[in-house]
Amino acid sequence: MQPRNMSMSGVVDLAAVKAAQEAKTKAEQARAETARQGGAGAVAPADLVIDVDEAGFERDVLQRSAEVPVVIDFWAEWCQPCKQLSPVLERLAVEYNGRILLAKIDVDANQMLMQQFGIQGIPAVFAVVAGQALPLFQGAAGEDQIRGTLDQLIQVAEERFGLTGLTVDPDAQPGTAPAAGPAMPAGPYDALLEAAVQALDAGDLGGAIQAYQNVLSDDPGNSEAKLGLAQAELLKRVQGMDPQRVREEAAGKPADAEAQIAAADLDLVGGHVEDAFGRLIQTVQRTAGDDRDAVRRRLLELFEVVGTDDPRVVGARRALARALF
DSSP states (O other), X not given: OOOSSOOSSSSSOTHHHHHHHHHHHHHHXXXXXXXXXXXXXXXXXXXXXXXXXXXXXXXIIIIGGGTSOEEEEEEOTTOHHHHHHHHHHHHHHHHXXXXXXXXXXXXXXXXXXXXHTTOOSSSEEEEEETTEEEEEEESOOOHHHHHHHHHHHHHHHHHHHOOOOOOBOTTSOTTOOOOOOOOOOOOTTHHHHHHHHHHHHTTOHHHXXXXXXXXXXXOTTOHHHHHHHHHHHHHHHHTTOOHHHHHHHHHHOTTOHHHHXXXXXXXXXXXXXXXHHHHHHHHHHHOOHHHHHHHHHHHHHHHHHHOTTSHHHHHHHXXXXXXXX
16 A cells, blocks of 8 residues: 655655645544534544554554644564653653654554655654655654654644644543544635646646636735745746756856756755755855845745745754855
């Protein structure tokens, strides 16, 4: 079974826009149904830690990630560091009271999942949010580090995908789960956003860009449209590029704004986020006037592609400020 709508790099994932829409709708449905039933559908604290295998991965991880960030603990019985880390994760999952769900996967019994996540060693901890996978940490980690990582994960899940977690009832019977709510009315821009995603799937970047621009002309703050537009414009820019020529030109002209901007676009599409950001920050330091401003604007556009709350963006913003001032 191949997990769907998963981005292991967390960079240019064209399914992320559609997944964000679906995740927000499902989260609203779950909250509405819980409220309608007067709190019914809550989970027991024991249900915040679950064992997952390949057969149940889509149901227990991908589908649940539309309601709550799912933290995955890859472990094995023979792994001594796992025996130290896993109890901490289990305790924190209960302590966070529904803001995360912990899924435990035994790598010996689920080799395919281990390969799909590209795991080289355990313990390894990932998260899946609205169908999007991202690595959290590998190996031993202190409780303070784990708490900080989980806090950031929860913030991103709520701000970018509208996920506020599960309702927990200490008196609920283990094995219960929130019922899916009734279908919610479509939002005012859902048709346009769906058309944009379909255009992306068909390779019609111009059509996707136009659809996102139509949404933003009426709703300039629409986060799904802003993200989709930034991604589609990036892909359109790199169409037809000769990567070898672009990189050779960038290597030979370290202070050439156009050469470095083109190479940074390729870096980002290839998933090399830090390389793209570092390249443009260095170019800001080497240039002045209109060239410097062009590089700065492109860097801000790439921040939108990755996500302004991504820790790599936060660090690059600080570096950019130092380079400018």
